[in-house]
Amino acid sequence: HNMAGAPSPALTASWVPLVVFLLLPFCHGDLEPTFQHCCQLGSVVAAQDRKCDEATSGTPVQGIPAEQQSVCLSTMQLCCVLSVRDIQCKEGKQAAERGLGCQSTKFEDSKYCCEACKLGMISGSMAMGCEFQEFSLGEMWDETYQTCCTSISSSTPPVTAPISPNTSFTTPASNKPQKTPQSNENICDLLKGELCAHICVPTGTSSYRCDCEPGFSLMADGKTCQQVKFQNRCESNNPCQQRCTDTGIAIECSCLTGFQLAADNKSCSDLDECALGLHDCGQDQTCQNEVGTFTCQDIPRPTQPPQRQTTQPDYDREPEDEHVNNNTISSRYQEDQCPFGYIFNSRTQLCQDVDECEADLHVCSTGEVCVNMPGGYRCSRAQPTTTSQPIRCQPGFQYSDVYHRCIDIDECSEQESPCDSNQVCENTMGSYLCQCKSGFQLDSITQACIDINECQVDLHNCLPSQRCDNTIGSFQCVRYTSCGTGYTLNAQTGLCEDNDECALHMCDHLGPGYKCRNTLGFFRCDKINTPGPSSTTETSTPCDSCSLSTPSITFRCPRGYYANAQRRCIDINECEKSGACKPNQVCINIPGGYICSNKMNCEPGFRLNEETNRCMDIDECVEQPGLCDHNCHNSWGSYRCTCRSGYTLYQDNRTCADINECEMFKDRRLCIGYCVNQPGSYSCQCPQGYRLGIDGASCQDIDECTSQNVCTGRNEVCLNMRGAYRCVSTACPPDYIKDSQHANRCKRITMSCREDDKECLQKPLTYTFHFITLVSNLTRSSGPLDLFMMRGPMWSSTNVQFDLRLDKVHTPPSVQAASLQSFRLEEADHNVANIRLLQPLIGPQDIYLQLFMKFFYNGIYGGTTISNIAIFVSQYEF
Template sequence: MLGPLNTSSLKLRSIAIEQILSLCCQEGEEWGTQHRLCSSFNNTLEIVPGELRGLCLSTVEICCSKQHKIYKCTEGQIAARQGLSCSLKDGQSGSEFYTDCCEACKIGLVVGSSSSKCSVEPFAFGSPWDEVYDGCCRDIKQGDDTFILNEEDENNLCGRFENLCSQICENTEAGSYMCRCHPGYTLLDDRKTCAQITSEDENEISSTEILDSSDCRRGYEKDQRTGECADVDECETGEATCDTNNQVCMNLEGSYRCLDIQDVKCDAGYRYDRKAGKCEDIDECEDQAACDEGFQCVNIKGSYDCIAVVKNYPLPAKKKVESCAPGFRRHNEQCVDIDECAVDKYACDSNQVCTNEIGGFRCDCKIGFTLDQVTNACVDINECQINAHECLESQRCDNTIGSYTCIRLQSCGTGYTLNAETGNCDDIDECLNEHTCRPNQKCVNSNGSYRCYDLLACPSGFVANSDATECLDIDECSTGKAKCGPGQICKNKHGSYACHCPPGFIIGKNQRCEDINECEMHKGMVCPHNSECINTLGSYRCDCKAGFKKTRPEDLVCTDVDECTEVPGLCHQRCINYYGSYRCGCEPGYKLTANNRTCEDVDECVEYKSNNLCVGICENSPGSYGCRCPQGYRLGHDGRSCIDVDECETRDVCNGRNEICTNIRGSFRCTRIDCPHEYEIDPDRNNRCRRTVRFCQQDDVACLRKPTSYSYNFITLTSNMPVPPTGRALFNLRGPTWYESIDFDMKLIHVDAPANVRPADERYFSLNKLSNEVLLNLVKSIEGPQDIELELSMTVFNNGQPFGSNIAKLFLLISAHEF
């Protein structure tokens, strides 16, 4: 079962979800085509992302199951045409479709054989039964002579079709049948199945349940499990009286037959095993040439099948999806931090120190360097210039990259004088000579300099006036005595001063003003959600994201841009605006081109050719398509099917003397029956010529050998009609049962085919002889158009001498179309 799908995780992928599900469905159909159990699907699907794997497997199972149902429905129709049971007892997958399609086809065969219309409008089974019923019913009307009923068969449906009823089938006078049950059973609502009647008291056995084999006809016995009459295999029970040395026992429905060993004939695909005493299946797959190259031979009972070998084409290689955030990498299915400082030694420049952080890294200036606010580069600090060195007064400060050097001066420098005798620099007492102290100050000498002390002791930040009578505030800001950092604003105070940074800045390292990054400090709270915060020097601004705009420059809120309204002609056909963007769409029957704006017509006839949009001819039109049919067909109500026009019923044709109208797919044929000399049209059957003289003298051998009648039979087939491995029954010729023996023979009289069509020959047909009747089978598909004339003769023998014959002329009319 699929769990809830996290749609937020469905990011943009290289392959759309629809393409992934299409690949999954193809995998399921191929798996089902190989007759494999859908639940055992084990192919690897590397292209499918993990969150779609469950959805893909469900799609595989649905498409595989659909393929199983198609196969089972086809097998059910074949079983109905061969008169087999519509029940599967082995619990195979899709058995319900086998049964339903078999039952629907069997009903269609009965209705088609009774000359009734094949329409399902009065009752309508529903899909897929309507299509199966209609196909089997129309096949009868259009040439499947396997089930053409003569007058005797029309009144004996129970004998002609097996398994119409679960127990007793009775023919009715109206050319139909009804089902009846054995004593102790009751007929269910489906009017064919019998169920055992039980007593109201489950512990009491009803007298109707006590049945014995006397309730069944001879050759049958009661099945204790189902309660139904089942055939007795006399060959297995030992009841048969065959000569085991020279004869083979063949079980029949309700009886058995003893056959001489040399006369035993097995069905096609079987051979007689003398040791086992029965016909055994031939494994045609042991012959290495049974199937062409590229096909695998699969043996089945009585035949074999060639199945195309499915090649496992590799799926497109899975693209590596980076699911970790920037600054992280995948390790053991987890995202771990990348130490950029260790991985990339050039992450920071040579004047910086790299510090790793979670999800990133930081570059700080080395000692002796400071950050330039304009270039964002670490530049050298000139310690000598800003008096941030420790050189003595007798030394000169020389700046170096990242530091400074103290160099002794050759002269003594200010405040000193060179002692010629000692070579040392002696201090100059400036207070004795020149100094700059005011009258209200006292001069005090110091090494290399001097200091002026006020005679009036004023607090810090104040200075005495010239008379030394009053302490005045010192404006450090205007006098230059304030020590504010670069970019700082000096504000004088009474007795002091203060250094402030401008708005948007904060005092940072080295007492410098550093820009405040409001976007990072107040992340998500500075700008509206549909705008992006951009930091600026000393401030910030809010820029609208793509697809949004400000109505007025002073607005703080960004509103959605309706690109479809503001940009005329943005899309070729349809423009769909959505929050923050737009997309282009096309009208039905069109698709977007590579630029995702222009629409082009979809040629459905080419694009979906494999889907068989039209049975006949597909014609593309702008934005759509249409179906039309060749001459002789009309378009069905579904707009795609081609339905043959039966000119013999809808038109006044073939009205000449002794003319017979035969409907062909897409056309019709008028054939005039010209009886041979001494024959005339049978008034009861206009397609048969009978002898004018019906009686012969007993010793008139020539008269006796003349055919009693000639029948002219017209069978229409579509071009390349599929033929099952066991063959397709075309015509049945039956003789009387009271003659000693009957001989059947078939001749190919004439074939008329165009130069580009391969003409049929006798290898396309086979005769299946059964005592007093013969079944003509088609064993290979015939390409149309072409006309084939066959002659099927039947000769009866009495006392070893020919005692009469009949000739059935068969005209096979193969249409030019496959539908």
């Protein structure tokens, strides 16, 4: 992970010049003590690791006159910034001197000073001088460069940069006496991570060469490593029936468990575990072979009916429906060109097999199960579902008792969707995808689906007379001018249409004696006149209750009404009175009362400011602490939660879950060794025999042979290999002695034989010992790997016959041992032979080859030499 650094307490670059400008008018002798005192206060703030903004929080500085307070605060902040930069620069220098990466520093100034220091260390180690004539890195970085350059040049002899990957680099001795580093130091340790891109191999105290990790090759500059391109030929040309592996040297076919490779090395046939004794059935059971597996059947007993026990199937076996001809599945088809049994997938543009079993398109009878196959299906006799062990499927699959195989889990149909509320779940084979909904887009940093502001990016279709208001996942068009009370805008015509308040039964609260009458922009509640018992009725009394007294009638109107001279109850218009509603509200008169309505109705996420009569954004992050698990970002009308590096946002869009980088990015090989997940991060670890590189990801071999007394046996030699070592013997067999001219050769004690002593004549003249170390599963995309070359006499009168034999192989039972077919002996030239590796070797294993070389002088046999070749393959691929 790139851990997010803490924000720098330094001021922004645009603020510092302004401070200088403000101070210029006051730069005279009377202010110098103020400058000095306030500058010291700012340095103290920096030393206490506080933010420089806190130095100017507005609190008056004690002992400073009021007219000089602003000058003092500006001086404190300026000196605080300079002190912070100086502290950060020292941290960067210390990181460079300890051999750490500059990216590990938290702050910008630390990083730049670290880089400047490393440049100085490289220049000093090369004895190129530490003073610039005209060039300058900058005031702070020039000083850092010169300090680090001077310190390294006084203790390290010069070294040249690498030019060729096969050359070790040294420099001629200088006439000027110099101090030499300690015996246990070398140039690679002094300048860790600076000389080579991958691996720095010291060839002396002041010389080195660069090497690359497996799978990379050294470029022409002798420092940079580039990845060796590897094209999997199985994808373009798969000749295998079951499994195809491109080793980089050749294409190898292999079979699933329960099958064996046929004579053509391409097709697979069933392996009869019962006949070969490869079963694990008990003494009271009989083995019955089946295609790809076997079953153990109990021998019937008088008191127990026969039972059938099925062996646990191979969980790594590929489902049968995946073995589809590449020309059918991998090729792109038009929608009407898919073969029978396939359907066109518009998303992938490929022909996809139809699962007739799952779609219930089969005609299997009762007692049979449907087994899907590429382009069709078959009906198979149902097998007992009781197994000795529960069947485990790969992640994303579950075992089906109906189909008797692992089938895909549709995560999208689960009760709890794996995607968040702003995403749409799309099921895939063995997994699923979360796609953003319409109106949302993926945030490249947080990987969360965020709302698209269609109004801001001009993706709306609002009319010129309308305002675009963004909403979550969409937008709405609002007319600039309101239609007013009692009217509603018709979006199609753009006209304000009258509201029919009577449809809302606005007069029902007055009782059954009133009827609603709609008017333009408003409505009226009219009294219903009912005829009395006499012919002379009072038709103008709309009051709810009237009391008759002598000699006249007294009227009483309901609340919100008053009686006029004509004895009618008239509605009181409360809105005509001042102060009925608040200033930011509109008064609406209704029969018998009034309503106060806000002039503006704020959308969710906004709140009306009564003083300004505007909708103001609600800062949910401030008002609701703990709303988000990690980081809360307020936005216009909403908020968004994000997580720290190494975490992902959960389905509730609030809490954060740790990312298992080791599992999620396992195809990217984050670690050369072991990847260990940690909360919010991960770390790399190495197995025994390796040490973690300075990049924190690669594992570098430990050369055990550099230690004393590793191999103490007589005639033993320590041979280092990746992650281990071997104590190999070069002891001579009986009747042979060491050749003083060649340490790895044994020669016969006597070379003379009687003419009739055939046993003596056939004894080898010499034995030689050769040792080769390889990493496990070493592949080469360019072809076979040249391992060993043997050259005989070059005289034209001499001919040599070569013969390669496999002596022995030491390997654990779980590792496939090498065979003689793993190698090829080729005669490259006259009396010259090469041994080539045809396929990768899996470690750990020790392989012992013997190369016989018979000499013939003018057709007459002249003797034999034997080269003992030991190949040691390490356990790991790095």
